[in-house]
Amino acid sequence: xxxxxxxxxxxxxxSWKGLLVTLQALALGSLLSFSLGLVWALxxxxxxxxxRWPVGVVTEFVRNTPLLVQLFFLFYVLPEWxxxxxxxxxxxxxxxxxxxxYTMQVYRAGIEAVPAGQWEAATALxxxxxxxxxxxxxxxxxxxxxxxxxxxxxxxLKDTPLLMVITVLEMLGHARLFSxxxxxxxxxxxxxxxxxxxISYLASLLMRALERRLVR
Numbered sequence: 001x002x003x004x005x006x007x008x009x010x011x012x013x014x015s016w017k018g019l020l021v022t023l024q025a026l027a028l029g030s031l032l033s034f035s036l037g038l039v040w041a042l043x044x045x046x047x048x049x050x051x052r053w054p055v056g057v058v059t060e061f062v063r064n065t066p067l068l069v070q071l072f073f074l075f076y077v078l079p080e081w082x083x084x085x086x087x088x089x090x091x092x093x094x095x096x097x098x099x100x101x102y103t104m105q106v107y108r109a110g111i112e113a114v115p116a117g118q119w120e121a122a123t124a125l126x127x128x129x130x131x132x133x134x135x136x137x138x139x140x141x142x143x144x145x146x147x148x149x150x151x152x153x154x155x156x157l158k159d160t161p162l163l164m165v166i167t168v169l170e171m172l173g174h175a176r177l178f179s180x181x182x183x184x185x186x187x188x189x190x191x192x193x194x195x196x197x198x199i200s201y202l203a204s205l206l207m208r209a210l211e212r213r214l215v216r
Contacts, residue, residue: 007187011178018171022160025092029156032096037103063101068162070094075166091163099152106148110141150207154200
């Protein structure tokens, strides 16, 4: 098998396009999953049973169904109900929603790890409930869960190729089209594999730097 550098150079413009889409889906999906996961975690701690029960049902359903099925459902079924979104927006929402059910558990563990004395101190100071959460509990909980959240960023990155099934041309989608048009598979797929490794490594370095900054 001969390595064709011309194929690599021909594929590079498409790979950059795919890279931008992949990074966009990863960034927006991560932001949504972190935000929505925190909302789920807080709702699950409310004393109202009629709030906890629906949230528990929804998150369990989402967590225990494949992301691929959710992508197909959101992209092909929702338009029949009059809800139509772009392919990328649908993919971002699906990734964010799916992984929010995992980040919810991470937040819950972080909140439960905050010493009981912190709650007692906030009560002794007569802090409002909202102030207790924003100034005392959540800052400590989030510091504890940054490494786990970073792991899910890597997981989301590795799931972005699934967006190809709803016509989003991310990195693997562009590699697939190039391979079919030029009948060259080794070069584009190798480039994409290396790109995923580099992005994963850079993301892990970023999360480690963020973790060190929060621990100070």
